[in-house]
Amino acid sequence: xxxxxxxxxxxxxxxxxxxxxxxxxxxxxxxxxxxxxxxxxxxxxxxxxxxxxxxxxxxxxxxxxxxxxxxxxxxxxxxxxxxxxxxxxxxxxxxxxxxxxxxxxxxxxxxxxxxxxxxxxxxxxxxxxxxxxxxxxxxxxxxxxxxxxxxxxxxxxxxxxxxxxxxxxxxxxxxxxxxxxxxxxxxxxxxxxxxxxxxxxxxxxxxxxxxxxxxxxxxxxxxxxxxxxxxxxxxxxxxxxxxxxxxxxxxxxxxxxxxxxxxxxxxxxxxxxxxxxxxxxxxxxxxxxxxxxxxxxxxxxxxxxxxxxxxxxxxxxxxxxxxxxxxxxxxxxxxxxxxxxxxxxxxxxxxxxxxxxxxxxxxxxxxxxxxxxxxxxxxxxxxxxxxxxxxxxxxxxxxxxxxxxxxxxxxxxxxxxxxxxxxxxxxxxxxxxxx
Amino acid sequence: xxxxxxxxxxxxxxxxxxxxxxxxxxxxxxxxxxxxxxxxxxxxxxxxxxxxxxxxxxxxxxxxxxxxxxxxxxxxxxxxxxxxxxxxxxxxxxxxxxxxxxxxxxxxxxxxxxxxxxxxxxxxxxxxxxxxxxxxxxxxxxxxxxxxxxxxxxxxxxxxxxxxxxxxxxxxxxxxxxxxxxxxxxxxxxxxxxxxxxxxxxxxxxxxxxxxxxxxxxxxxxxxxxxxxxxxxx
Numbered sequence: 001x002x003x004x005x006x007x008x009x010x011x012x013x014x015x016x017x018x019x020x021x022x023x024x025x026x027x028x029x030x031x032x033x034x035x036x037x038x039x040x041x042x043x044x045x046x047x048x049x050x051x052x053x054x055x056x057x058x059x060x061x062x063x064x065x066x067x068x069x070x071x072x073x074x075x076x077x078x079x080x081x082x083x084x085x086x087x088x089x090x091x092x093x094x095x096x097x098x099x100x101x102x103x104x105x106x107x108x109x110x111x112x113x114x115x116x117x118x119x120x121x122x123x124x125x126x127x128x129x130x131x132x133x134x135x136x137x138x139x140x141x142x143x144x145x146x147x148x149x150x151x152x153x154x155x156x157x158x159x160x161x162x163x164x165x166x167x168x169x170x171x172x173x174x175x176x177x178x179x180x181x182x183x184x185x186x187x188x189x190x191x192x193x194x195x196x197x198x199x200x201x202x203x204x205x206x207x208x209x210x211x212x213x214x215x216x217x218x219x220x221x222x223x224x225x226x227x228x229x230x231x232x233x234x235x236x237x238x239x240x241x242x243x244x245x246x247x248x249x250x251x252x253x254x255x256x257x258x259x260x261x262x263x264x265x266x267x268x269x270x271x272x273x274x275x276x277x278x279x280x281x282x283x284x285x286x287x288x289x290x291x292x293x294x295x296x297x298x299x300x301x302x303x304x305x306x307x308x309x310x311x312x313x314x315x316x317x318x319x320x321x322x323x324x325x326x327x328x329x330x331x332x333x334x335x336x337x338x339x340x341x342x343x344x345x346x347x348x349x350x351x352x353x354x355x356x357x358x359x360x361x362x363x364x365x366x367x368x369x370x371x372x373x374x375x376x377x378x379x380x381x382x383x384x385x386x387x388x389x390x391x392x393x394x395x396x397x398x399x400x401x402x403x404x405x406x407x408x409x410x411x412x413x414x415x416x417x418x419x420x421x422x423x424x425x426x427x428x429x430x431x432x433x434x435x
Numbered sequence: 436x437x438x439x440x441x442x443x444x445x446x447x448x449x450x451x452x453x454x455x456x457x458x459x460x461x462x463x464x465x466x467x468x469x470x471x472x473x474x475x476x477x478x479x480x481x482x483x484x485x486x487x488x489x490x491x492x493x494x495x496x497x498x499x500x501x502x503x504x505x506x507x508x509x510x511x512x513x514x515x516x517x518x519x520x521x522x523x524x525x526x527x528x529x530x531x532x533x534x535x536x537x538x539x540x541x542x543x544x545x546x547x548x549x550x551x552x553x554x555x556x557x558x559x560x561x562x563x564x565x566x567x568x569x570x571x572x573x574x575x576x577x578x579x580x581x582x583x584x585x586x587x588x589x590x591x592x593x594x595x596x597x598x599x600x601x602x603x604x605x606x607x608x609x610x611x612x613x614x615x616x617x618x619x620x621x622x623x624x625x626x627x628x629x630x631x632x633x634x635x636x637x638x639x640x641x642x643x644x645x646x647x648x649x650x651x652x653x654x655x656x657x658x659x660x661x662x663x664x665x666x667x668x669x
Contacts, residue, residue: 216537219526219530219533219534219537220534220537222523222525222526222530223523223526223534223537225525226523226524226525226526226567227521227522227523227524229485229517229521230517230521230522230523231523231534232485232505233483233485233505233509233514233515233517233521234509234514234534234535234537234538234582234586235505235506235509235510235537235538235586236506236534236537237504237506290525353525
């Protein structure tokens, strides 16, 4: 039976679910002791929400506008550095920039605002460089987009991938050391103190992405993805919308970069490489290209698997199995196999192009007991169908063999293999059986 | 009215259009017939600014629109319903229709026009939630015409609306084209199905390898022996 809730009920359900989740995360981070296994869950939620944001931003570009771009890690890198550089406390500069005489910038926005406005200033001081990170990345994306977005499909992917690599090398350049600390890590900058911070920031950002997708602009993006020529003939300015999608996507990649910097507490340009871009792409593919809900689910699943469930694969022991194969790096091998299997057999991902809706969820929940109960029968039916198909195939094979033998025999005996069709001098009307 | 004067288009080294003159007066259905590769689609695409013109002018109600961008030409009230339907397969019928009204802001008027196009094509009106890709060929063509109409055009240019459709469906679509003209939209029609096109057009041009070779009222061309031999297969 199909259920349809009214708008108010749906909104209320969403608000309750989100509030409950945020409160649970807040309490969880505050009261679960550091050594406990459940602390891992909080870490997964923190990192998962950061990756959910960057995956959603990549999906906006790849899944909704049809632009195959692989520059996401580069944009995150710029975002992470833009945030960190402006929030390192004054007295820590000498320690962080030890090879560059304490660096060029000797102040921290957080400290300045905290001194003036207290705790509110502290959070404002975190918010401003985070917003700056997003805007700065958006500006760079705008400039790069002008030449790069004239390229199509694979060429665009190569160009953006190359750009990300150049950015990584650029930030490690020694001459920029007084600002970026060269190839050394940036640390001691201000971070959040509860896991709800990234959850809330990522949540609001993803909500904005969802609103955008459902607006006129979103429809224009999808039209461009489906058919560029038709979209242009409808009066949609192709370049303007591609650029808009690229800039917005990069803005949120920058924000997620800033969040990742806070999560890690130290950053360095090295890990923002192609592997990271492919991890984000993997999340998008697992979740479903063209579904923001899918990207969010994919991000949490991926993070849980890589940080928690599959950790043992690198440590030598996983689910009680011990093997000399399981040494550092083996986890990546398993991931590689996993992505191949997904692309081969489950290319639409978890959600396909569908989004979460309460109606759909309730329908699924109602059908769940019946589906579990009906599972053995379903399996039996599937097995029987398989057996039948095999039998039909075998019979067809036998018939073909017989026909071949028959024709060979006729050929050997000199008999005609077929009779020619009758030729008439008037029009013949065939009935439905073809006679 | 639309006036095309001495239109020339080059594709690389190929001189695809060699000085085309066409008029589309108000309240008329004008068609352009000719064989494959004669340059019919190129004519429409260059009017829309989708293909660069190398020489000539396009006038629209006494303004020169030769060098306008596609989106501005759509804003002027000219729309192209492209060859091969080109609907958006992953958008629903309703979303396809909404995409057609992309440049318009007046919500009430858009809703009115949506009702109008659904009235013109009742076959797609009942399938607003279906994805474009799941429609049949004829329904996709209807959707493509409906989508083009949502820009509230004064001139609708149709590129091969009968392509790959069954004779009955073609009849339906051509009947609607006449109805659209009665609603005050001028029509420039491109067809390989010369008979169907000539029957409904007030005036027609015959095109051959980039030049106009014949012109005349639809009915007159239909009975012209040269046209009959070359395009009607009689």
